[in-house]
Amino acid sequence: MNLLEVQHIEKYYGKRGSITKALNDLSFSVNAGEFVAIMGPSGSGKTTLLNCISTIDTVTSGTIALDGTDVTALKGRRLSDFRRKNLGFIFQDFNLLDTMTAYENIALALSIQRVSPNRIDGAVRKVASQLGITEVLDNYPYQMSGGQKQRVASARAVVTNPKIVLADEPTGALDSKNARMLLDRLGHPNRKHHATILMVTHDSFSASYASRVIFLKDGAIFHELTRGADNRKQFFPKIMRVVTMLGGELSDAR
Amino acid sequence: MLVRLSLKNIQHGLRDFAIYFFTLTVAVAIFYVFNAVGGQTAAINMSQMGTEASSLLSQTLATISVFVAVVLGLLIVYASRFLMKRRHREFALYMMLGMSQRRISAMLVSETFLTGLASLGVGLVVGVGLSQLMSALVASMFEADMSAFQFTVSSASIVRTIVSFAIMYLVVMLLNTRAVTRMKLIDLMSSGKKTEQVKVKNPILCTVVFLIAAAILAFAYHLVISDFDDTFSNMGIATLMGCIGTLLLFWSVAGFFLKIALSMREHYLTGLNAFTVRQIASKINTVVFSMSVICIMLFFTITMMSSAFALRNGMMENVRTRCPADFETSSAQMLSSIAEGKGPAHDDVVEHYARYGYDVMAPLGEYVHFHSYYDQDVTLYKAGESATESEMVPAPTSPRAMTNPFSTIVRLSDYNQLMDLYGRDRLELSDGEYAVVCDLEASQRELDVLLAGGVDAKVFGQVLKSRYDKSQDGFIKNGPMRQNEGFVVVPDGVVDESCAATDYLIGNYNEEAMAHLDETEKMVQEQLLAVDRVSDPVNADDSEFWVKSMTKASAVNSAIVSGAMMTFVCLYLGVVFLVASGAILALRTLSDSVDSVARYDTLRKIGVDEGDISRSLFKQTGFFFLLPLLVACFHSIFGIKMMLPVLGAIGIQHVWGSIAITCVVILAIYGGYFLMSFIGGKRIIHGK
Structure with a gap:
């Protein structure tokens, strides 16, 4: 079953005369429970794509359907309702609220959905143990390491059981050890509860955790890889090969 | 460049x-x-x-x-x-x-x-x-x-x-x-x-400071409401203690705030409440001092404006209702001479002026010339007990404790003649009856309690029964203030002429004097007041009588001038205080909004409604504006009580109206700054 259906979307920037096509007739779909990575050189439209799917940005044409709902047609209150109920976000710079503890940051995602306060505690502790952050729950962001912060942010994204988790360079600000730990943990709920993850990255190593990798170039799909029966170590060189094929343009890939 | x-x-x-x-x-x-x-x-x-x-x-x-x-x-x-x-x-x-x-x-x-x-x-x-x-x-x-x-x-x-x-x-x-x-x-x-560090104060220290603050404030409140006579001497101490108490109160509340909010778990974890509380908690400790200053400024504003407007309106009404006669002069025995134990003394005012070569009667048309009597030995009994001469009842002394209202006695015919001149109701008394007349609120209260129990008075050796079970509203002397602490009206036959006391000449100008009112007034002011100055105890400490004249025009004038003075001074200070308070809070909340833009972006990204964000901002802004205002309002209840002795002399009924006007002024300026902070803050966090 296709959870996410992206059809012929285009995104133009600029005015008449100097139009930049950030996304150029892009179509793909994601099944429920998939972990999809999107790779591509800078300026290939990865982040624009993610922003369009996450309803932060709007497309110029085309449709994006999540579980049958056309998100490009949503506006105002229904839009934020939709975002709150169906989407989970993980950002490169964590976007934790610095005035609140880890616990409260995670709980906030539930309380803005009007989840009853006595159900919040259980949900927060469960997701915290899955992501290995139980011991930092009472800490403020400034008292945590980058890896811990990102795992708290991930906990906030998945605690509401969203239909899809959208991750924008989640490992971008982390060292490789912390990145591995995050992806391991993030993979954990993915496998067990079939949460769907769409992750934008330019890091081949991070991408190798995904079950499918979509490569973008100039706003269009350049190539697509499916892990299939491979394990991560077998999958990684395949990704590297495509990255090399994309050439110097993905030079910032690790 | x-x-x-x-x-x-x-x-x-x-x-x-x-x-x-x-x-x-x-x-x-x-x-x-x-x-x-x-x-x-x-x-x-x-x-x-x-x-x-x-x-x-x-x-x-x-x-x-x-x-x-x-x-x-x-x-x-x-x-x-x-x-x-x-x-x-x-x-x-x-x-x-x-x-x-x-x-x-x-x-x-x-x-x-x-x-x-x-x-x-x-x-x-x-x-x-x-x-x-x-x-x-x-x-x-x-x-x-x-x-x-x-x-x-x-x-x-x-x-x-x-x-x-x-x-x-x-x-x-x-x-x-x-x-x-x-x-x-x-x-x-x-x-x-x-780094955004949330300092948590020691809860025990906070509790102790809170208790100290509460004790200091309670003592300050106690000072201003308990000691009726000493209110003014205590005013300074009470105000100083109020200021210190307020500062400590805000300091401890700032420490408490997060603890209290966290303890209300259910509420805390609902919607954006946790975020709102944390936003407030992150800055509350840095605004303790400014909030205390703002609270004190608001307190002064509310108290000053409310009492000034009430005083002004009261005085204006009093000159309209309590100054019915154009001219009044009286010659009263010095209190000091009574205190020395001399018997009552009487000096005819008309003769007094005549000694200086003035004819006070000249401009008058209708007039009443009479004197009151003084009985040092007046005694009170419970109704019916006078025959046995047991059960003596102490006479109430007026709040400022100068006179015993039962010692000053006026004949019924004199009083009614005066009331005819004033256009007020006459008093009816049968033989063997008396009535007490006063118009000062504090005296009224005490006399009403006394008379409700039924009291017989022995005046100049005759026992009289009280005609009414409460005091009667009335006065002899004209003026912008209520000043009659009470006197007794008795049937004419009761008085002893040897005990004649204060002499009064009260009247309206005749037609000719009215026709040239400006000149009449000028003459009266210049000439008669020059005579009065001689007997004023400030100038002469050996005179036995204190002669005072006043005219309706001068009473009206002085009421207008002092009323205007109070109104403008208090309005000026009040408006400046309000602007200062509002500006400080607005600056702080707006710059907080600037600092928090990234936080609101995060909220938006995780799917929080614009409406919920606005409500959170409203609550945050409202908290910082409302907290000092609420404390100031509470202080002001006692501040206005502190002014009651003065207000009582004017007539207390104007207080509510002037509190309403004060509220409008506060709402306009302070509320205006609140709205500007909220709307400005909203514009900042919505960005773009």
Whole structure:
């Protein structure tokens, strides 16, 4: 079953005369429970794509359907309702609220959905143990390491059981050890509860955790890889090969 | 180049600057408006009471203006320093680019100069406009008609405003320059990267401080409401204790706040409440001092305005209802001579004036000339017990404890004659009856309690029964204040002529005197008052009698002048305090919004409604505006109680009305600043 259906979307920037096509007739779909990575050189439209799917940005044409709902047609209150109920976000710079503890940051995602306060505690502790952050729950962001912060942010994204988790360079600000730990943990709920993850990255190593990798170039799909029966170590060189094929343009890939 | 940079900076920092500039402009306008009041008074009022009143008003307002200038100066220094701290990173950039500190301070000076110039210009234009509206208030204060309305511009006030504000801006420039030369690049660079640390105060210490604060405040409240006589001597101590108590209270509440919020788990984890609470908690500790100052300013504003308006309205009503006669003079025995144990003494006022060669009767038409009696040995008994002469009841002494209301006795026929002159109801008494007449609220209360139990009075050896079970509203002496602490009216036959006391001559002017009222008044004021001055205990400590004259016109005049004075002084201070409070809070909440933009972005990204975000901002802004106001309102209940002895003499019924007016003024200015902070904050966090 296709959870996410992206059809012929285009995104133009600029005015008449100097139009930049950030996304150029892009179509793909994601099944429920998939972990999809999107790779591509800078300026290939990865982040624009993610922003369009996450309803932060709007497309110029085309449709994006999540579980049958056309998100490009949503506006105002229904839009934020939709975002709150169906989407989970993980950002490169964590976007934790610095005035609140880890616990409260995670709980906030539930309380803005009007989840009853006595159900919040259980949900927060469960997701915290899955992501290995139980011991930092009472800490403020400034008292945590980058890896811990990102795992708290991930906990906030998945605690509401969203239909899809959208991750924008989640490992971008982390060292490789912390990145591995995050992806391991993030993979954990993915496998067990079939949460769907769409992750934008330019890091081949991070991408190798995904079950499918979509490569973008100039706003269009350049190539697509499916892990299939491979394990991560077998999958990684395949990704590297495509990255090399994309050439110097993905030079910032690790 | 420097000017262009300054202009660019002002433009760029407009969201911080707007409220600052607005406040400067309002300050200039207020300063001008109240300084111009004196001149407007002179224009409106020339014919009625000469220049004396208006020059007194101008002088008072000018003196108050010095204090106001200090308050506004502190506000401007605070605001500009606050804004400067927010620009540390900008300064760091300038210094990194190789700008010398001298250039930076020159830039700041030119910024201050430009904003100063602009605010003075705009403020004066607004001030001149507002001052035309003010002239309507001036006219109604002096009960002048508005037909003679003129567009007035007071050049003296303009000059005074410019000079005062020029000095304030100069001080700001000097302080800023000093601050800039002391800045170190390394400190400036790191100032933006402060980690958001939530300091949690020791809860035990907080509890202790809270209890101390509560105790201090309770004691201060106790001081002002318990000791009726000593209220005024305690006022200073109570106010000082109130200030300290308020500061400690806010300090401890700031420490408590998060704990209390966290303990309400259910509520805390609902919607954006946790975020709102954390936002407030992250800054509450830094605003303890400013909130205390604001609370105290609000307290003064509420108390001052409410009592001033009540006093003014009360006096105006009293001169209308309690000054029915055109002229009054009396000769009373000095209290000191009574205290020395001499018997009652009487001196005919008409003869007294005649000794100085004046004929006080000359301008009078209708008049009453009579005297009261004094009985030192008056005794009270419970009703019916007088026959056995047991059960003596102590007479109430008036709150200020000078006289026993039962010792002063007036004959029924004299009293009723006077009431006919005043156009008030006569008193009916049968033989063997008496009535107590008073109009001072505090005395009324005590007498009513006493008389409700039924009291017989033995006056000049005769036992009389009380006709009524409460005191009767009435007075002999005219005046803008209620001052009758009580006297007894008895049937004519009771009195002993050898105990004659205060002599009264009260009457209305005859037709001729009325026809030349201005000259009559002038004659009376100059000649008779000159005689009075001789017997005034201030001038003569050996005189046995105190002779005092007054006219209705002078009572009305003095009520108008002192009423206007109180109104304008309290309005001036109140408005300035409100503007200062509102401006400080607005600056703080707006800059907090600027600091929190990223947080609101995060909220939006995780799917929080714009509506919920606005509500959270509303709650945060509301919290900081409401908390000091609530505490100030609570303080004011006791502040107004402190004024009750004075208000009681005027008539207390105007308090509610004037509290309502005060609320409107507070709502307009303080509420206005609240709205500006909220709307401005919303615009900032919505960005783009």
